[in-house]
Amino acid sequence: MNEQREILNSTQLEIIIKRLSQELIESHQDFSNSVIVSLQPRGKYLAKRIISCLSENFNINSIDSGDLDISFYRDDLLTKKSPIITEKINMDITVDNKRVILIDDVLFTARSVRAAMDAVMPFGRPKSIELLVLIDRRLSRHIPIQPNYVGKIVDAIDSERVVVDWLKNSVLILKDKNE
Amino acid sequence: MNNLSVDHMLGIKYLNKNDIDLIFQTADNFKKIINQPIKKVPSLRDVTIANLFFENSTRTKLSFELAEKRLSADVINFSSASSSVKKGETLLDTVNNILAMKVDIIVMRHPNPGASVFLSRNISAKIVNAGDGTHEHPTQALLDSFSIREKYGEVAGKKIVIIGDILHSRVALSNIYCLKKLGAEVGVCGPSTLMPKYLDSLGVNHFSSLNAALKWCDVANVLRIQLERQDVQLLPSLREYSNVYGINKKVLDSLDKQITIMHPGPINRGVELTSDVADSEHSIILNQVENGVAIRMAVLYLLSIKKN
Known part of the structure; x- marks a missing residue:
């Protein structure tokens, strides 16, 4: 049985996505030398929302983007108890000499981001790599990786799960009662 | 899954x-x-x-x-x-x-x-x-079906004929299993001495005429004659086999459609396939x-x- 509490509702989520988009514009201007790369599965939804926000609200269109599958680069591939689901790689772009913006929904241990940095390298030598996340679980890091753009910082304990529900546009913290 | x-x-x-x-x-x-x-x-x-x-x-x-x-x-x-x-x-x-x-x-x-x-x-x-x-030879069959899927979008409903030495071929048996599981129609073609007895139980069509097989199929997967596995004489000669079952440009041109040619390798050029067929645009041998x-x-x- 799970206990849950909402930490972001749809209005707050909308405001945050708009703010993150504006922060990106501050740094990347018209995105002519930047690419947005999402970490599948869930980073894809945030990347889509940011790309459409940039287009609808700031008239910045045709941003190069791709979706990574990091499965093959994970460090827990052989030890993870549940099978890892591979996603379709959608990277018809080069990152060579580009400023790469990695996007994921929740930053937890940062092991996925480490794998994503490995996974992005075969597509060229990026000029730089930045990280944008909706939720930063700052107390849970296993690797010294910090995001450049953060939607909301959350202090959650290990037994809690932070879940972004893109259908209901809300962010929840789930706690297992058995914990 | x-x-x-x-x-x-x-x-x-x-x-x-x-x-x-x-x-x-x-x-x-x-x-x-x-x-x-x-x-x-x-x-x-x-x-x-x-x-x-x-x-x-x-x-x-x-x-x-x-x-x-x-x-x-x-x-x-x-x-x-x-x-x-x-x-x-x-x-x-x-x-x-x-x-x-x-x-x-x-x-x-x-x-x-x-x-x-x-x-x-x-x-x-x-x-x-x-x-x-x-x-x-499971990985060969998987890569063959994967190549067909890549060429046609899907394997289901396609007609694939396997031509040659079915009796001694592990590629043929694995391909038949794989193609049938994916919903393709499978035919085999070759001399009756090189056809296994259990063929009927596999649910495949049997063609004794190369021309009929090629007219029927979308894809022809051509096998090598495995002389090293034949301890008794099952063919009069490779030359005769080539005359009856060898695929050349003339045979393909006589069809009213274009078919895809596959081969698991190694090719005996001039026996089961001529070079102009093996190297033609309809061949996906190197894709395989x-x-x-x-x-x-x-x-x-x-x-x-x-x-x-």
């Missing part, structure tokens, strides 16, 4: 359609990866794979070795020609000695049908059958070779991450 239903890749017979679909989806990603400037992924860096080839092989061995290296596995190679097998060591002893060196996966080609099944029942490592006598690496990466990857 994120897990294979099998612990070993012994034959297509043991797989279900979900397994094949999962292998294809994973191979789609690996095909993209092997076409990147950096073709290596670290997925199997803690895995040791032994390639045991008790029978000659060029492309299968190279393809497996490349797939293993692209996945960052540690690879050891063994060929029976230069081993203690010549001194009378049994298969089980040879393999157990190799396993004592902490090997996780064994890729084995062996002249005896069922050798990989036997091994899987007696040792703890995961087994990949790279061809066992005249029985099965490229897809072989992606399929073998997918099989090794999925077996390694298999959760029991």
Whole structure:
């Protein structure tokens, strides 16, 4: 049985996505030398929302983007108890000499981001790599990786799960009662 | 369907359609990866794979070795020609000695049908059958169907004819199983001396005329005559076989449609295929070779991450 509490509702989520988009514009201007790369599965939804926000609200269109599958680069591939689901790689772009913006929904241990940095390298030598996340679980890091753009910082304990529900546009913290 | 239903890749017979679909989806990603400037992924860096080839092989061995290296596995190679097998060591002893060196996966080609099944029942490592006598060659069948899927979008509903020495061909048997599981219609064509007795039980169409077979099919998978497996004379001569069952440009031009030509290799040019057909735009023989690496990466990857 799970206990849950909402930490972001749809209005707050909308405001945050708009703010993150504006922060990106501050740094990347018209995105002519930047690419947005999402970490599948869930980073894809945030990347889509940011790309459409940039287009609808700031008239910045045709941003190069791709979706990574990091499965093959994970460090827990052989030890993870549940099978890892591979996603379709959608990277018809080069990152060579580009400023790469990695996007994921929740930053937890940062092991996925480490794998994503490995996974992005075969597509060229990026000029730089930045990280944008909706939720930063700052107390849970296993690797010294910090995001450049953060939607909301959350202090959650290990037994809690932070879940972004893109259908209901809300962010929840789930706690297992058995914990 | 994120897990294979099998612990070993012994034959297509043991797989279900979900397994094949999962292998294809994973191979789609690996095909993209092997076409990147950096073709290596670290997925199997803690895995040791032994390639045991008790029978000659060029492309299968190279393809497996490349797939293993692209996945960052540690690879050891063994060929029976230069081993203690010549001194009378049994298969089980040879393999157990190799396993004592902490090997996780064994890729084995062996002249005896069922050798990989036997091994899987007696040792703890995961087994990949790279061809066992005249029985099965599962990764070849997977890459053949994957190549058909790549060319036509799907395998279901397509008509594939396998031409040549069906009796001695592990490629034919694995292909029949795989294509049928994917919903294709399968035909076979060749001299009756090279057709197995159990053909009817496999639910395939039998053509004795090459022309009728080619008119029926969308894809012709052409096999080599395996003289090394024929201990009795089953053909008058290769020349006669070529005259009756060899595919040349003239035969293809006489059809009112274009068909795709496949061949698992090695090709005996001028026997089952002429050079102008083997090298034509309708031939996907080299695509098969490229897809072989992606399929073998997918099989090794999925077996390694298999959760029991």
